[in-house]
Structures are given as structure tokens and as C-alpha cells.
Amino acid sequence: MKPRIAIFSLTSCEGCSLAILELEDQLLALLGGVEIVNFREGMTERAWDIDVGFVDGAVSTPQDEEEIRKLREHCRTLVAIGACACLGGVNTLKHQQPPLEYREYVYGAGAKWFPTTSARPLSAVVKVDYELPGCPMVKEEFLHFVKCALTGKQFRLPADPVCTECKKLGNLCRYEKGELCMGPLTRAGCRAICPAYGSVCEGCRGLLGADAVAAAREVFPARYGVPFDRIADRLRLYGAYQDDGENAISGVLQPSR
Amino acid sequence: MTGRILSHAELIELIDLLGASRRLIGPVRRGDHYFYEPVAGAARLALDAPQCVYSPKSFLFPPEETLLTFEKESGRFVAQPVLHDAPIALIAVRPCDIHGIRLLDHVFAAPPGDAHYEARRRQTFILGMDCAEPCRAEAFCADMSANTAHLGFDLMVARLAEKLEARATYAIEAGSETGENVLAEFGRGRAPGAVDEAARAERAARKRQAFPKRLRCDVDELPMALQRGFASKTWAQTAQRCYSCGSCNLVCPTCYCFNIRDDISLDGNCGSRVREWDGCQLRDFALVAGGHNFRSDPAQRLRHRVMRKGRWIQDRTGLPGCVGCGRCDGACTAKISIREMFNALAEEAGHDGD
Known part of the structure; x- marks a missing residue:
């Protein structure tokens, strides 16, 4: 049986999810090796029995926090993709201002209806198995990760600058x-x-x-x-x-x- | 050795003659810097380029190259070698880089021989360009006896009149049979254009004056000075600023270390084996299976590199491990200088001897 993978987004531009769709020429071959069962940017079906879950975005709201805990439960392997999910990303720039100030800037008069937390990477909330960093994630590295998973090869990020x-x-x-x-x-x-x-x-x-x-x-x-x-x-x-x-x-x- | 005098126009003509049956690669100006690049004709070349940012090494030993492809046939993988042997001519290669190529020739010829390097090298014509003066403040090529090349080229050109390029004249001589043949073909039906020995001697004398001594010891004393400094504090002190970024390795004309990896297709039925440059300053260079790293400390890695450049390669091959081109010093954003390290070690060794 093909491994079942899913792609999710928390607070982010979802550019890392889109990077997967940008694989274009490789997409059919990718689908030959894995089954995508949940991917908001790419399809409407939803399923929750997931071997590998890829998540972009930072944990930046109470809903994000709830969501990532749920995803951790449903994904055998959890992979953080992109700078936001791995390192906090540009979302953390809001920490330069007091919370009420940035919330009012973004949500205007209704700010009090939109609670936010500090922006954190996934690993600050749940256990993360692998990280594919970058803004956006490098799509070739994603593909390499999938190949490693399919062939049972150990995945390692480059250790060079x-x-x-x-x-x-x-x-x-x-x-x-x-x-x-x-x-x-x-x-x-x-x-x-x-x-x-x-x-x-x-x-x-x-x-x-x-x-x-x-x-x-x-x-x-x-x-x-x-x-x-x-x-x-x-x-x-x-x-x-x-x-x-x-x-x-x-x-x-x-x-x- | 056959020699001739060429005008600038004749030199351009000669290079285009080489280009008729080979891909021409030579210095091209990009802003304030020069790079070795393929060109359509000799007129595009910056023949008096002082030093290119990178040596022409990458045309013989590419940063990344496919060694073989493999495919599954009736349940077994079958491999097919990939060799590149399109003829090229490297133009205006400076003596330091010719010394670098000589070392690569030696290393890749070691049994069983590197078929990929040798296939390229056999089809490579080298036209050298002698230097009349140092190209940069970091260069200590003369100290390493690498500012002149007597071997390792097909033709060597030395510019005699050093003012306007268009009116310059060049002494050219052959260093190989292929070079002799090219000169003979070029000379057919032309006036002999014999070499003016006086002009050449005068240039040689000027050249000897032009290169200041930048090492505080003789090149022959360097290996012993380094060996005596094996436990020196210099390594740890200097390594505090080292990022372990490997830039010094990757711009070095004599670095030849590589890594090999296999790339496989998504369906697992085919793939390729790829070789890519590696560098001993990178953290995981000496990491082995089981997780042990033989040189986990930046100071150990720095010492390893300096020892290789100043002693071990020389011991093993009889050729200089460092050609004094100064590219590593220029590439180091932390401004670590191999010349300064050589000098510091030589000085320490001198004091030890007192």
C-alpha cells in the first residue's frame, strides 16, 4: 500500500504548500509513490489516517495550537515545512510590538474577537519528527525527503553552509x-x-x-x-x-x- | 622548444585557430572581476585579466558531475558510465593555476586512475599566460615557486611590451607535442617571427624584481616549520573566527576532495551516481558511519588544511600543495590568511630553534 500523506497549513502564506504543487513535472511520479489524502491547497477530499503529515506555518493563535495537537495525533510522522513551522518565521516579527497593538493593526476595531498567542514553531508545542526549513521550503528537498521515506534511507539536512x-x-x-x-x-x-x-x-x-x-x-x-x-x-x-x-x-x- | 613572437592580432588569430576544433574557455570580465567562461571567439576574452575569481579547475573536475546512471533491468540494476570528452582549450591560464592542474593530474592518475577526469583532461589544451607581476596583495606564488610554469601546458605566452594591449607583442613557446604542432600549423606561410632573446631576458629580470617575498621562510623550510608547530596555539586561536564554511577549500586550485551520492527516481527504477566537491573545513567532512567525527573541532580542521597545503601533499606527490594564489585568503569572510598562518608557524619554529 502506498504511504498516505497530507499537507496542512497554520498561520502562514501557505507558500510551502504551494511549492508542492509547483513540482508540476514530478507530481504524477509523486502520486505514483504516495497517496495524498488531505491537502487544502490541492483537493477537496479529507481523510485522517495519515502516515506522514507535512505542516507549514507557525503556531500563532489558540486555534493553531488546537490544530497542531490534533494533527500530531493523526500523523504517524510529523514534518514541519518552511521557516514558519521550523523557526517561527516572519510571523515572529509581531513580537516587536505589544500584543494589543499588532492585533489592532491587523484586525482593527474588532481585535478583541481575534485572540492570538506569540508565534512559535511547531516544535514549541508538539514533537516534530523532521524539519524542512526555508522560506519557502525547497521543493527539491521535499522530494528528496519523500524518496528517502519510500526507500527507507535516512534523511539528513545538509550540514554545510x-x-x-x-x-x-x-x-x-x-x-x-x-x-x-x-x-x-x-x-x-x-x-x-x-x-x-x-x-x-x-x-x-x-x-x-x-x-x-x-x-x-x-x-x-x-x-x-x-x-x-x-x-x-x-x-x-x-x-x-x-x-x-x-x-x-x-x-x-x-x-x- | 619552438618559439615565436606574436602581435596581439596574431595571438587572437592563434586562439581562434584553437577554437576551430575546441570549445574555448578563458577569462571574461564581469564588472570588476574576471571569470573563466566558454566564449564563441577570442575577441571576447580578457587576455590580460590579472586573476580569475575561480581557477579553471571546474572545467576538468566539475563541482557536480554524474559518474554513472543506473536502471533496473529484469530485477537487477545495470550501470552505464558517463564520460565527457568534448575537446576544450583553456586560454590564458596563469602559472599558479597550471601548477594546480599538475597536482590534479597527479592525484587523479593514481591507480586505478579516474576515468572521468582523464577523459576530460586528454581532450584539454592549455594555453598559459605568464605573469609579469603579482596580481593581488594576498598572492605569494613566487614564494611557493609557482609564479612561473615550465611544465603542464601546451603553449605558454609571455607578454613582452606591457603597455597598450593592441600594440603588445608576445613570446610564445610550446610545452607539448600538441603545442608544437599548433605552432607549426600557425607558422605555415608566415614570416618566422623569431624570439628576441634580449627582450626575453630583460623581461625575466624585471619579473624577478616584481615579486616581493611574502613568506618569512624559504619554501623548503615550510614543511618542517609546520611539523614543529603541530601542537601550536595558533590553530585554536585562529579557528575561533572560522565559520567552517569551506570557502577556502572550494576556491582552491589544488583541493580535490569530493563526496559521492546516489540520486534515485521516485519509482525507484533508475537513478544516477553523482560526485560533488567536498572540503575538509566543513563540519561533517570526517564524519563516519556510527556517528564519530575524526575532526569535530574547527581547530583540528584548520590545522589539517594548513598541514596538507604546506607539507603533506608535497611529501606525498613532490608537488606544491599550495600555489600561493591567495584565493583562499580573499574568499575568507573571517579574513583568516593561510600566508599569515604559514608565517606565524615559521616564526614559532624559528624561536624554538634559538
């Missing part, structure tokens, strides 16, 4: 243009898409680990005259919830629970 992909593509380093790129700190797997198209890496796939952050603490102030706090600010854009070894990135903005 974005720089390795830039160099393999033969890109000019953004630092050569005087720009501070987060590539050296950030997990590869995106084929360095931002530097390749003329922008810096903003770290949407998350930090590589404590060693790289420790190096950044030395390098940015001493070599570029930039305090580490400013780098932490940038890394928080997509990744307010991530372990940097010293809690510097999430720690500065410990969201209210």
Missing part, C-alpha cells in the same frame, strides 16, 4: 561587493538562490550551529565593525526560535507565552 553552494555555482561572493551576507552561518540546501540572483542570504534555512555563531561573534565586530546584536537582528527575521548555543537570537526577544 550556503557558501558551499555559492562557490559550486561560481558566484561572486557578496562580501566582495561590501555586503554582509548570512551565508557562512546558514544551512545550505537552497542552491544559494538569493546570492545567485544578486541578493544576500538572510538565513531563512536557519543557523548551522553554535560554532558558526561563535565565529560570527568574533568576526563581525572585529573585522567589519558591526556589533553582533545587529547580526542577531537580521537572523531573527526568519529564525527567532533557534538554538545558537547562547540563546542570543531568541533570547533577546523572549516572546510572551
Whole structure:
């Protein structure tokens, strides 16, 4: 029997779900290997006996929290997809303002009818088995994950930084243009898409680990005259919830629970 | 060795002659930088490009290449090798990069030989371009005896008049039989254009003056200095700033490490085996089955790389492991410099000897 997979969305733009539909040429082959039983962006049928559930979006409302607990119960394997589900994502920018302020900004006079919580990744609420980070998720990585699941191969995220992909593509380093790129700190797997198209890496796939952050603490102030706090600010854009070894990135903005 | 003097127009003509039966690859200007790229004709090339951001290594040993494809036939997988042997001509390759290619030649020829590298290499023509002066402040090619190449090219060009490119003249000589044949074919029906020995000697003398010494020890003393510094504090101190990003590896003309992975189709019936560049500074480079990492500490990895570049490759192959091109220093966003590390270790070794 084919594995039954499902795709769900919490607070997000659902761009990661759409990335699955963007697989286009591979979709038929994908359906040859798995059965999709629940996918709001792609179909109307709904079923709840799920082998692998993919969830995008952050937990940002009481309903989200209820939903993710229910999904955890229904999915044998739960996979967080995209920066929001893995690291909190851009949803966490709201933590820069008091809750009432951002709720009024979004919902106007009726704000009190729309309760929200701080924005958190799935792992802050339930146990997550795998994470496919990125804004949006890298669709080729999703496909690789499915192949690993089908063939029984162990899935591992790349442990190299974005720089390795830039160099393999033969890109000019953004630092050569005087720009501070987060590539050296950030997990590869995106084929360095931002530097390749003329922008810096903003770290949407998350930090590589404590060693790289420790190096950044030395390098940015001493070599570029930039305090580490400013780098932490940038890394928080997509990744307010991530372990940097010293809690510097999430720690500065410990969201209210 | 056959030699000739060429005008700029003749050099362009000669390169186009090479391009008639080969894909031309040479320096192309992109903004303030130069890259080796395929071109339709010699006129597109920036022949006096100082140094390209990347060495031409990727045309012989691509960052990612399919080694074989496999397909299921009556329940068994059958493999089909993938070899690339389209003729190419690498144009205006600088001596440092020629030394780099010589090392790759040596490494990939080690038994049983690397069929994929050798298929490409056999069909590669190299036209070298000698340097009259260092191309960048980080370069210490002269210290590593790599600012001149006597071997490893088919033709070598040295620019004699160094002012306006259009009026420049070039001394050209062959370094292989293929190179001799190309020169002979080019020379047919032309005036001999013999080499002016005086002009060449004068250029050589100027070149010797132009490269400052940037290492604080002799290249022959470097391996011993590194060995004595194996337990030095320099490694841990410097590694504090190392991201382990692997950029130094990936821009290095002598780095040849790779990883192999299998890509399989969704239905599991076919796939391909792919080789991609790897680098010893990356965290998981020495990670083995069972989860043990032989070099889990950035300081161990940094030492490993510097030892290889300054000693171990030389010991094993007799060829320089570092050609002093300075690309790694330039690529390091943490500004870690291999030259400064060599110098620090040489200095420590000197003090030990006092």
C-alpha cells in the first residue's frame, strides 16, 4: 500500500504548500509513490489516517495550537515545512510590538474577537519528527525527503553552509561587493538562490550551529565593525526560535507565552 | 622548444585557430572581476585579466558531475558510465593555476586512475599566460615557486611590451607535442617571427624584481616549520573566527576532495551516481558511519588544511600543495590568511630553534 500523506497549513502564506504543487513535472511520479489524502491547497477530499503529515506555518493563535495537537495525533510522522513551522518565521516579527497593538493593526476595531498567542514553531508545542526549513521550503528537498521515506534511507539536512553552494555555482561572493551576507552561518540546501540572483542570504534555512555563531561573534565586530546584536537582528527575521548555543537570537526577544 | 613572437592580432588569430576544433574557455570580465567562461571567439576574452575569481579547475573536475546512471533491468540494476570528452582549450591560464592542474593530474592518475577526469583532461589544451607581476596583495606564488610554469601546458605566452594591449607583442613557446604542432600549423606561410632573446631576458629580470617575498621562510623550510608547530596555539586561536564554511577549500586550485551520492527516481527504477566537491573545513567532512567525527573541532580542521597545503601533499606527490594564489585568503569572510598562518608557524619554529 502506498504511504498516505497530507499537507496542512497554520498561520502562514501557505507558500510551502504551494511549492508542492509547483513540482508540476514530478507530481504524477509523486502520486505514483504516495497517496495524498488531505491537502487544502490541492483537493477537496479529507481523510485522517495519515502516515506522514507535512505542516507549514507557525503556531500563532489558540486555534493553531488546537490544530497542531490534533494533527500530531493523526500523523504517524510529523514534518514541519518552511521557516514558519521550523523557526517561527516572519510571523515572529509581531513580537516587536505589544500584543494589543499588532492585533489592532491587523484586525482593527474588532481585535478583541481575534485572540492570538506569540508565534512559535511547531516544535514549541508538539514533537516534530523532521524539519524542512526555508522560506519557502525547497521543493527539491521535499522530494528528496519523500524518496528517502519510500526507500527507507535516512534523511539528513545538509550540514554545510550556503557558501558551499555559492562557490559550486561560481558566484561572486557578496562580501566582495561590501555586503554582509548570512551565508557562512546558514544551512545550505537552497542552491544559494538569493546570492545567485544578486541578493544576500538572510538565513531563512536557519543557523548551522553554535560554532558558526561563535565565529560570527568574533568576526563581525572585529573585522567589519558591526556589533553582533545587529547580526542577531537580521537572523531573527526568519529564525527567532533557534538554538545558537547562547540563546542570543531568541533570547533577546523572549516572546510572551 | 619552438618559439615565436606574436602581435596581439596574431595571438587572437592563434586562439581562434584553437577554437576551430575546441570549445574555448578563458577569462571574461564581469564588472570588476574576471571569470573563466566558454566564449564563441577570442575577441571576447580578457587576455590580460590579472586573476580569475575561480581557477579553471571546474572545467576538468566539475563541482557536480554524474559518474554513472543506473536502471533496473529484469530485477537487477545495470550501470552505464558517463564520460565527457568534448575537446576544450583553456586560454590564458596563469602559472599558479597550471601548477594546480599538475597536482590534479597527479592525484587523479593514481591507480586505478579516474576515468572521468582523464577523459576530460586528454581532450584539454592549455594555453598559459605568464605573469609579469603579482596580481593581488594576498598572492605569494613566487614564494611557493609557482609564479612561473615550465611544465603542464601546451603553449605558454609571455607578454613582452606591457603597455597598450593592441600594440603588445608576445613570446610564445610550446610545452607539448600538441603545442608544437599548433605552432607549426600557425607558422605555415608566415614570416618566422623569431624570439628576441634580449627582450626575453630583460623581461625575466624585471619579473624577478616584481615579486616581493611574502613568506618569512624559504619554501623548503615550510614543511618542517609546520611539523614543529603541530601542537601550536595558533590553530585554536585562529579557528575561533572560522565559520567552517569551506570557502577556502572550494576556491582552491589544488583541493580535490569530493563526496559521492546516489540520486534515485521516485519509482525507484533508475537513478544516477553523482560526485560533488567536498572540503575538509566543513563540519561533517570526517564524519563516519556510527556517528564519530575524526575532526569535530574547527581547530583540528584548520590545522589539517594548513598541514596538507604546506607539507603533506608535497611529501606525498613532490608537488606544491599550495600555489600561493591567495584565493583562499580573499574568499575568507573571517579574513583568516593561510600566508599569515604559514608565517606565524615559521616564526614559532624559528624561536624554538634559538
